[in-house]
Amino acid sequence: MNDAPYALELRKVTKRFGDIVAVDGIDLQVPQGEFFSLLGPSGCGKTTTLRMIAGFEEPTEGTLLLAGKEGNEIPPFRRNTNLVFQSYALFPHMTVFENVAFGPRRARLPEPEVRERVMAALETVRMAGLAERLPRSLSGGQRQRVALARALVNRPAVLLLDEPLGALDLKLRKEMQLELKRIQREVGICFVYVTHDQEEAMTMSDRLAVMNEGRIEQIGTPEEVYHRPATRFVAEFIGEANILEATVDRVEDGSPVQVSIEDGTTTTVASCNEADCEVGSRVLVVLRPEHLQLHRSRPEDLPATEGRVAEVIFQGSVIRFVVERLAGGTLTVLDTTATPHRAAPGDGVWVSWLPEWAHVVSSSDL
Ligand SMILES: Nc1ncnc2c1ncn2[C@@H]1O[C@H](COP(=O)(O)OP(=O)(O)OP(=O)(O)O)[C@@H](O)[C@H]1O
Ligand SMILES: [Mg+2]
Known part of the structure; x- marks a missing residue:
């Protein structure tokens, strides 16, 4: 499966809700191991795109491929993707360890393996020392790390993140941006990261797509979109x-x-x-x-x-x-x-x- 040329590919994908065209015929290809961002103003279709990749929405038209396999009809729980939201919704009555163990236990992995995986995920996000804490005793940044561990523990091929740092203050957000980039490099999987913050997208991404009104205006490295914007919209949105x-x-x-x-x-x-x-x-x-x-x-x-x-x-x-x-x-x-x-x-x-x-x-x- 890792031989597939792209972790993720969208071909002419459109999503309509009644008369609203939320996503309008987008094409994109994300190679294995890439940090890829979807960047654009509110309402441009970022979350809808991510939800289609996760399987929570079905494209109205077009094809979605996961690791080279057609994925339009694969249900979310069978996809090798995991979605992390802005509101990280940890189970309040469970410890950090139990929160992260929830997925592997539900998948009926043997308990020693659960333990090993959970501790590895907590090490990655530097939370192993706080495994027995309850969520309410954690800071916002620490909770976000647990939410991330909860996704990483399932070992997805693609991790989808929808404005995961939106609730954090500026200083913590900047620290977490570098942390996320480090984690992505360490685990080596593909991250698809949604944000409306151009600085955040430039800081973290290998490549990014600038979206406007359901369409992709440009895909490129941060340097490319900054120095050689394809349109006036991109020029004014980036920097x-x-x-x-x-x-x-x-x-x-x-x-x-x-x-x-x-x-x-x-x-x-x-x-x-x-x-x-x-x-x-x-x-x-x-x-x-x-x-x-x-x-x-x-x-x-x-x-x-x-x-x-x-x-x-x-x-x-x-x-x-x-x-x-x-x-x-x-x-x-x-x-x-x-x-x-x-x-x-x-x-x-x-x-x-x-x-x-x-x-x-x-x-x-x-
Ligand atoms: N379930 C739905 N039913 C009807 N319209 C929807 C639905 N979900 C999204 N939309 C519409 O589709 C468009 C794109 O929404 P989407 O949530 O993807 O934007 P976004 O880029 O994530 O914006 P934000 O930055 O505000 O989160 C918007 O016009 C939105 O109102
Ligand atoms: Mg959104």
Whole structure:
């Protein structure tokens, strides 16, 4: 079974609830051992997708394969998947040990094996020392670890996690993100992780799918979706994006290599998601705030646009400038506080960018 090319594969999977299209013809392939995330805003179909993988919902159309086998009709308890929810619902009257032992005991494993498996799962989540505690005496992070052990003890081929850290405070959530990543690496199984938090998805995932209104807009590594977003939606959902409208000046192999923004500034661009671009096409240039720089006067050898500083916000390690462009719209510039900053609200400035990071997306969803 481990020879199957993918732990999980979805082919043109759609789920409708009456008139609502919750999931709209998605394709995805998750190899064995990958940490894969489904990322997107509320209501985009993440939970529905996960529930279909777990077998709690049946696809309206399309095919789901688990370890290469068609799985649409396999009932949840026969699938080699396990789902971990945000509300981890431990049995309150059972100890940590008994909570984790529940699955293996129900599967009628011999008691010595139950014990061995439970303790191994508790070791993995670093809870072996608290095996005799009751859930109410545990912190939120500890309860989440027990919930995870309760899933891992069943040795699923795919572990499905639906916003499992949503109830934790920020600091604990960040610790648990690294913990989950360590655990995934250690047990070596495939994790499919649902979140609407882009930072969380980038921190943990080998690859992620960005979903919007039931569809997948892009699948890629965190670096790919950040530096080369496929659409405006992805550019704005992942990190922060400055978007400039532009016209294509020069094309090589179907890709724009030089564009003009509305105020006449020309810039070379590094990458583009659109095939078959033509000279004169309208496109959008995506510029990340950390690739922008402020100048007192027009820089000589960098593309730049003119504006006025509207806000300067100190954020600790970085400082954020909001600049109102003379041509309209605003730009966000991020600088580290290691360099002394030179601009104050009201200052006239030029904002330049590094063309080697300028990325073009289609203007069709303008
Ligand atoms: N059982 C159901 N009956 C009717 N509509 C449903 C059902 N389950 C989900 N939906 C709808 O399907 C769409 C996708 O829901 P889903 O729960 O998958 O979103 P989500 O991405 O998990 O959102 P969130 O981040 O808020 O959890 C929503 O419009 C939701 O209202
Ligand atoms: Mg959900």
